[in-house]
Amino acid sequence: MGRWEPDARGRLERAALELFVERGYEQATVTEIARRAGLAQRTFFRHFADKREVLFAGARTQQEYLVSAVARAPEAATPIDAVDAALEAAAAELQERGEYARQRQAVIAANQELHERELIKLAALAAAIAGALRRRGVTDPAASLAAEAGIAVYKISFERWVSEPGPPDLPGLIRESFGELREVTAGTA
Amino acid sequence: MGRWEPDARGRLERAALELFVERGYEQATVTEIARRAGLAQRTFFRHFADKREVLFAGARTQQEYLVSAVARAPEAATPIDAVDAALEAAAAELQERGEYARQRQAVIAANQELHERELIKLAALAAAIAGALRRRGVTDPAASLAAEAGIAVYKISFERWVSEPGPPDLPGLIRESFGELREVTAGTA
DNA sequence: CTATATGATGGCAGCGACTGACATCAGGTA
DNA sequence: TACCTGATGTCAGTCGCTGCCATCATATAG
Numbered sequence: 491m492g493r494w495e496p497d498a499r500g501r502l503e504r505a506a507l508e509l510f511v512e513r514g515y516e517q518a519t520v521t522e523i524a525r526r527a528g529l530a531q532r533t534f535f536r537h538f539a540d541k542r543e544v545l546f547a548g549a550r551t552q553q554e555y556l557v558s559a560v561a562r563a564p565e566a567a568t569p570i571d572a573v574d575a576a577l578e579a580a581a582a583e584l585q586e587r588g589e590y591a592r593q594r595q596a597v598i599a600a601n602q603e604l605h606e607r608e609l610i611k612l613a614a615l616a617a618a619i620a621g622a623l624r625r626r627g628v629t630d631p632a633a634s635l636a637a638e639a640g641i642a643v644y645k646i647s648f649e650r651w652v653s654e655p656g657p658p659d660l661p662g663l664i665r666e667s668f669g670e671l672r673e674v675t676a677g678t679a
Numbered sequence: 680m681g682r683w684e685p686d687a688r689g690r691l692e693r694a695a696l697e698l699f700v701e702r703g704y705e706q707a708t709v710t711e712i713a714r715r716a717g718l719a720q721r722t723f724f725r726h727f728a729d730k731r732e733v734l735f736a737g738a739r740t741q742q743e744y745l746v747s748a749v750a751r752a753p754e755a756a757t758p759i760d761a762v763d764a765a766l767e768a769a770a771a772e773l774q775e776r777g778e779y780a781r782q783r784q785a786v787i788a789a790n791q792e793l794h795e796r797e798l799i800k801l802a803a804l805a806a807a808i809a810g811a812l813r814r815r816g817v818t819d820p821a822a823s824l825a826a827e828a829g830i831a832v833y834k835i836s837f838e839r840w841v842s843e844p845g846p847p848d849l850p851g852l853i854r855e856s857f858g859e860l861r862e863v864t865a866g867t868a
Numbered sequence: 869c870t871a872t873a874t875g876a877t878g879g880c881a882g883c884g885a886c887t888g889a890c891a892t893c894a895g896g897t898a
Numbered sequence: 899t900a901c902c903t904g905a906t907g908t909c910a911g912t913c914g915c916t917g918c919c920a921t922c923a924t925a926t927a928g
Contacts, residue, residue, distance in 0.1 A: 494876070494923065519913065530878050535915065570864055602799070609798040610791070634835050635860050642827035646820055667820060674759055674825050675864045683894065683905070708884065719907050724886065 499537045499547070501527040506544040511593060515601040542607045545594060549611045553618050556580050560622035569628045573619060573640035574668045578661040581647075585660050595652050616641040643667045688726045688736070690716040695733040700782060704790040731796045734783060738800045742807050745769050749811035758817045762808060762829035763857045767850040770836075774849050784841050805830040832856045 495501070505526040509518035520541050524534045538544045559576035567575065584591055598604040620637035624630070647663040684690070694715040698707035709730050713723045727733045748765035756764065773780055787793040809826035813819070836852040 498876085520915085521913085531914095532879075532916090533877055536876080539915095541914065568863075605802075606795040606799045609802055610795045613794075613798055631835055631839070631856060631859055632863050635831065635856065636863050638831035638835060639828055639860065639864060642824065642831055646823050646827060650820070667824065670820055671824050671828065672864050674757075674821050675828060675861050687905085709886085710884085720885095721887090721908075722906055725905080728886095730885065 495528060498527065498529060498533065502529065502534055502537055503544055503547055507594065507597070510545075510597045515597060515604060542604055545598065545604060546607060546611055549614075552580060553615055555583065556615060557618050557622045560619055561625065563626075569623050569626070569632060569636040570639070570668070572623065572626065573636050574643075574665065576619070577640055577644050578664050581644075581660040581664055588657065592652055595648075612641050612645065639671060643671055684717060687716065687718060687722065691718065691723055691726055692733055692736055696783065696786070699734075699786045704786060704793060731793055734787065734793065735796060735800055738803075741769060742804055744772065745804060746807050746811045749808055750814065752815075758812050758815075758821060758825040759828070759857070761812065761815065762825050763832075763854065765808070766829055766833050767853050770833075770849040770853055777846065781841055784837075801830050801834065828860060829857075832860055 502523060506518070506523045509523055509526065512518075520534050521531045523544070524531045527534075534544075538547075556576050559579050560572050563572035563575050598608055616634075616637045619640060620630075620633045623633040623636060628636070643664060647660065647667045651658065651660045651663055691712060695707070695712045698712055698715065701707075709723050710720045712733070713720045716723075723733075727736075745765050748768050749761050752761035752764050787797055805823075805826045808829060809819075809822045812822040812825060817825070832853060836849065836856045840847065840849045840852055
């Protein structure tokens, strides 16, 4: 075997998730993760900006997917419907890697630092979706509001999905939550 | 002067904000902050869990205020109206310390770590508001959705408030944004 | 086939955030 | 006066993270 086994980045991601599951995020040092992947600590930080980032490598792909999904929604769709459709599509993708997603989410939920990182990724997602809506001609603050509301719906739906025992379909939960949001905001005043 | 000057915590908060404004969050070390407050580095970490937390000391007070404001909303108020009223009241309080708020927000906006911490504080706020709504008899997921939607409105309104040159009233911006959220979510489907 | 350029990696020193353990001091109390 | 309690100081040590330079594998030029 040569000095450079292929897919160093992927090996680091898998080694990290393994160690985080085995003994928790804080108890696993970067040096250990790198060693398990057959690499040096210094190399870890060449692939990931910091220790948390190793769990969020897929965020960029997900964001690009969501943005393109918003862009290709029917021209007649309202902003909120475009966001709904995009999130349901992304949820369907996610659900196929259900086991990985649940394991990863358990690690994140057990650690505040990771929760913070997740929130800022979701905020970036909201900003990207708002941008996609503006490119559809939606003006602010409607674009930002639709995007943030969509992310709120996604957060709540995802929490219900991981917490519930059986495997209900995530897209369905998202659709329901959008409906409930409509009822909640339709109030008086 | 005695060994223990009063209000060590407050001195640390002020020294930290000063240094962050002067040369940025990352360039200011905890040791420097403590020295400017006339204390040792170790004492800083007895008052604040970590370096970021020194900027978020008021979050707990704000959360208690919001929860009680939701609790004392008229019994007939819808969930979203209760959240609206609470946020407008909190915004009025905040606006009185407008100069401090803007300075603090500038520091936070310039640093990603601080932005992350702010987001998790807002998420905690949303959870607390949802709890207050449940105590009013609102069931989930309506309670969570109303709370998250409210926080989304707050985020967007606050951003507009700090970015705009003149000093428009923050409560008014929040009220407007709730109205726009209603229009956005009222879409078809 | 050899020399060289390029990119990925390793090793090391060092800074700053954070923590545990122990000593010290001010103020109150028996 | 002796003691107790809480806030602070000091010190050593771990870990995340970075800059710097050496090293190795592969590709390409010659």
